[in-house]
Amino acid sequence: MGSVGELLDLPLREFLDRLAAEEPSPAGGSAAALGVAMGAALIAKVAKASPDWPEARAVVAQAEQLRRRTAPLAQSDADVYEEALAALHLPDQLEPEVRDMALGQVLARAAEIPLVIAEAGADVACLAAEAADRGAPERRGDAIAAALIGEAAARAASNLVAINLTVPPDDHRVLRARAVTDLASAAAREALATVAT
DSSP, rough: OOOTTGGGGGGGGHHHHHHHHSOOOHHHHHHHHHHHHHHHHHHHHHTTTTTTTTTTTHHHHHHHHHHHHHTTHHHHHHHHHHHHHHHHTTTTTHHHHHHHHHHHHHHHHHHHHHHHHHHHHHHHHHHHHHHHHHHGGGGHHHHHHHHHHHHHHHHHHHHHHHHHTTOOTOOOOHHHHHHHHHHHHHHHHHHHHGGGG
């Protein structure tokens, strides 16, 4: 496991090399977290270039807060994923109840971070839809890109929630992840619809 912030301190090329490496982490959750952060950065860009939009400064603040909150989740997700993989290899000599409890706790933590990433992805998609509608028309493409990136990150992270939990599809965390993905998808469609207006 790396130190907190390690992934964020890497040059982009090195991060991509680590993402493509054979090692299990960083992986999809880290990529989704950085996708959300990139979408938030694009929203800030659009709002900063929209002087006629009265709420632009507030949108910049929201987007920057989303970016600061989600970028570190790339490292957190990589760390908790490594913990989950280690827990899957707990010694068989442990009492089955102890092993199962430890594994369940680690897998639940491994699902918490992707759920936060999925929720942030939906937030980015919704804020980007507003930026596409209200921001400077010449920056609409960036706002739409942010909405689509937010949607994709929410969908990817939502999928990880279900995989990491290994629970029935009606588990409340899986249902929450699906709901935020649906919200992100609706916002992305809304952003795309601004092209026609």
